[in-house]
Amino acid sequence: MKKPAFSLVIIILFVSFFFASCKIESYNEKKPIIIKGSDTMVNLTQKWAEVYMNKNPNVSIQVTGGGSGNGIVSLFNGTATIANISRELKDKEIQKAIEYNVSPYKIKAALDGIAIIIHPSNKIDSLTIENIRDIYTGRITNWQEIGGRNSKIILYGRENSSGTYEYFKETVLGKDEQGKPFDFISRTQVLQGTASLAEAVSKDKNGIGYGGVGYFALRNDLKILAVKKSKEEKAISPIKNKSINYDVIWSGEYSLSRFLYCYTNGKPEGELKNYIDFISSESGQNIVKQMEYIPLPKKDRKQE
Amino acid sequence: MNNSVNYSKKLSAKFLLKEKLIKYFFALNGFVAVLFILLIFGFLINTGFEGFNHINLSDYFFSKSNINGISQYNFEWYPTSENSRFSIIPLLAGTLLTAIPAVLISTLIGIIIGIYLAEAASPRTRELLKPIIEIFAGVPTVVIGFFMLVVGATILNDLFFPVNRLNAFLASLGLSFIVIPIIASLTEDSISAVPRELRMASYALGANRWQTIIKVVLPASVRGISAAVILGFGRAIGETMIVLMASGNAAVITVDVFRSVRSMTATIAAELGEVSQSSPHYFALFFIGLFLFSLTFILNLIAEIFLSKMRKKLGN
Structure with a gap:
């Protein structure tokens, strides 16, 4: 009775030791580059990693999302080599870096534009930043007030941990006279991810939402609004003939676009530098275009 | 002769030892399970109370x-x-506004199914239907959530023209999918536990089947059915994925089931992943967890008391 159980234990021990030793060996052979951070950048980074690993089979790159905030923390505590961040570091975070003895080094990776979307049946074509702010802070509640049909505005937004949420809150909602940031009105519906937001707005005649330009540009069941900096200025749409209008985004004429960054601990060296150079090279930026993001302006690209 | 007695004595001694070992093994398992629950509770209390340094x-x-x-x-x-404002009132209101309609719907349908299974269905139909209903409780909730988001929302929208496309009622309907099987199956169990003598006595007094069910069987099993409803309520409160996907997640206080609401579970699920540790926000989420844990714990406790009382009563 006892014997088979005993030998089973021995076998399990051997097998587990075997696997454990395998793991350690492979770990030494390939030092993986671990990338964590912004959910908006995950797809793009995965594609970069895939192409780069095909070219350099001895390098392994692991990509996970989890949000910009998560990426920064991972870079600080050493569980990530690169942090993908869809905004610049906050003062609080720079202070924390000193605490952790990490010196964050910023690299421009690509751009991302936020588009304001509504249902295609809505008559409105453009809004000022102020209009959008008033809508999301609850001072405008009916489409009629800004020249639309007489019905309530239904607000869609993102969860408060997403980079898009923070970017929108900072640039669109902004601050009042005393420097206090405005809050989203609490009836804003919170959706998980750009895809479900697009789905919701495409089915809601009175809905409005926001998210990455690249994702919305291809969809026919959504209308992308042109945005005015102020009432007097020209309305600028991030879209021209069903494709992204790069010029207005690079020049900053379109107000709702942002740079996406990779942060490393100190200036990148060796294998890490090769990878970073690949990102900002012409072929790396072609991938950006393929993935519906916005490539860096020519002057920021690396010559091959 | 002597030999065989000795042998059987030896055997029984060995058997007794084995029996004892098995007993201890199971006792240990039970103890470990309880220990883990206590540890989780302790961790929740600890972190929740630590938060009082940051938030009153x-x-x-x-x-x-x-x-x-x-x-x-x-x-x-x-x-x-x-x-920062940390009031959990809108989240509690959201949880109740999704859970209560779900339990009302599920109680009605679940009890009817339970009665049918226990009293009206032939043994063959029961053997066929009961597993099917129980399988419903095992459908991954994300699948139900996705179904409500894509199909359910469109149907509901065309029927009721709600204020918000994704609303509390949609989430309640989704929740009903998992609460109905719980209530139906427990109702069936407690009705079947009613002794045959009671029914026979009722028939002997001239009552027909319907009168027997309504006047004799249901009152006898009312504690079990209440327990089923309370357990279903606990499940509806604790459910995360369906509510997260279908309720629209707007943290408002409302009594209109056709508006978006946000539940406590959905808030934890959406925000805990990325909140920076030891921030007030982090502790606030733990407080919600503690609150939720206590709520479902109390509900389950009440259900358990009801069930044990019913068992005692029917046993006598």
Whole structure:
């Protein structure tokens, strides 16, 4: 009775030791580059990693999302080599870096534009930043007030941990006279991810939402609004003939676009530098275009 | 002769030892399970109480603000604002507004199914139907959530023209998918536990089948059915994925089931993943967890008391 159980234990021990030793060996052979951070950048980074690993089979790159905030923390505590961040570091975070003895080094990776979307049946074509702010802070509640049909505005937004949420809150909602940031009105519906937001707005005649330009540009069941900096200025749409209008985004004429960054601990060296150079090279930026993001302006690209 | 007695004595001694070992093994398992629950509870309490260094207990329910000398009470969940507000009232209201309609719907349908299975269905139909209903309880909730989001929302929208496309009622319907099997199956169990003698006595007094069910069987099993409803309520409160996907997640206080609401579970699921540790927001989420744990714990306890009382009564 006892014997088979005993030998089973021995076998399990051997097998587990075997696997454990395998793991350690492979770990030494390939030092993986671990990338964590912004959910908006995950797809793009995965594609970069895939192409780069095909070219350099001895390098392994692991990509996970989890949000910009998560990426920064991972870079600080050493569980990530690169942090993908869809905004610049906050003062609080720079202070924390000193605490952790990490010196964050910023690299421009690509751009991302936020588009304001509504249902295609809505008559409105453009809004000022102020209009959008008033809508999301609850001072405008009916489409009629800004020249639309007489019905309530239904607000869609993102969860408060997403980079898009923070970017929108900072640039669109902004601050009042005393420097206090405005809050989203609490009836804003919170959706998980750009895809479900697009789905919701495409089915809601009175809905409005926001998210990455690249994702919305291809969809026919959504209308992308042109945005005015102020009432007097020209309305600028991030879209021209069903494709992204790069010029207005690079020049900053379109107000709702942002740079996406990779942060490393100190200036990148060796294998890490090769990878970073690949990102900002012409072929790396072609991938950006393929993935519906916005490539860096020519002057920021690396010559091959 | 002597030999065989000795042998059987030896055998029984060996058998007894084995029996004892097995007993201890199971006792240990039970103990470990209880220990883990206690540890989780301890961790929740510990972290939740640590949060009181950052947030007052009253802040979890309302925040006071002074506007032009008039003090106002504010019930808002807004942890990422510059002046953070941590009131769990809108989240509690959201949870109740999704769970209560779900339990009402499920109680009605679940009890009918339970009665049918226990009293009316032939043994063959029962053997066929019961597993099917129980399988429903095992459908991954994300699948139900996705179904409500894509198909359910469109149908509901065309029927009722709700204020919000994704609303509390949609989430309640989704929740019913998992609560109905719980209530139906437990109702069936407790009706079947009613002794045959009671029914026979009722028939002997001239009652027909319907009268027997309504006047004799149901009153006898009312404790079990109440327990089923309470357990279903606990499940509806604790469910995360369906509510997260279908309710629209707007943290408002409302009694209109056709508006978006946000539940406590959905808030934890959406925000805990990325909140920076040891921030007030982090502790506030743990407080919600503690609150939720206590709520479902109390509900389950009440259900358990009901069930044990019923067993005693029917046993006598």
